[in-house]
Amino acid sequence: MKIPYEEGVFINCPFDARYETLFNAVAFTVTDCGFTPRCALEAEDSGEERIRKIKRIIRECRYGIHDISRVEVDPESSLPRFNMPLELGLFLGAQEYGVEEQKQKQSLVLDALPYRYQQLCSDIAGQDIRAHGNQPEKAVAAVRAMLATALGGIRLPGPRRILERYEAFLSDLPTFCHTLQATPAELQFVELRTIMQEWTARNPIGQ
Numbered sequence: 001m002k003i004p005y006e007e008g009v010f011i012n013c014p015f016d017a018r019y020e021t022l023f024n025a026v027a028f029t030v031t032d033c034g035f036t037p038r039c040a041l042e043a044e045d046s047g048e049e050r051i052r053k054i055k056r057i058i059r060e061c062r063y064g065i066h067d068i069s070r071v072e073v074d075p076e077s078s079l080p081r082f083n084m085p086l087e088l089g090l091f092l093g094a095q096e097y098g099v100e101e102q103k104q105k106q107s108l109v110l111d112a113l114p115y116r117y118q119q120l121c122s123d124i125a126g127q128d129i130r131a132h133g134n135q136p137e138k139a140v141a142a143v144r145a146m147l148a149t150a151l152g153g154i155r156l157p158g159p160r161r162i163l164e165r166y167e168a169f170l171s172d173l174p175t176f177c178h179t180l181q182a183t184p185a186e187l188q189f190v191e192l193r194t195i196m197q198e199w200t201a202r203n204p205i206g207q
């Protein structure tokens with residue numbers, strides 16, 4: 001099923017165990033605000049080149065959340081990772097040079113520390129850059145603020161309420177997994193996204 005352009009939120013972030021808590025909280029926040037989280041993990045087609053897949057998803061999303069916090073040197077390669085800045089550049093390029101629909105794109109840039117981006121990549125100083133301090137509650141607040149602005153006045157629950165709902169979702173997640181005869185760790189991103197959508201539909205805001 002094709003996801004409408006206006007609903008798609010491209011999440012550009014690390015996909016490792018250290019970031020998993022933040023990633024899941026951000027994905028839930030996007031879902032709870034009425035949007036659809038999207039990322040490179042949603043397509044496992046080995047026949048589609050990774051960069052082509054990322055460009056396709058970027059093209060299909062009006063909104064983008066870009067976490068550039070993982071800039072430290074990798075202990076194994078002794079090199080920094082540039083995936084997130086590259087994907088941010090692709091998103092901004094689509095916004096600048098794309099057709100009219102692409103020019104409507106809006107993005108939020110996250111980092112772990114405030115103002116660090118001024119040393120890492122000063123050219124993005126004009127973007128909306130928020131520091132999350134590796135704390136899910138701060139990431140949730142930043143994402144909620146960005147999407148609330150995008151909705152132009154439609155009322156959303158506050159960040160504290162979203163966090164409460166996220167904790168309730170995590171408590172219910174094992175029940176969903178039991179039905180699938182899977183553990184939470186075994187879920188693919190598209191499965192987790194579907195469960196988030198089902199949970200928010202069953203538990204509308206205000207109940």
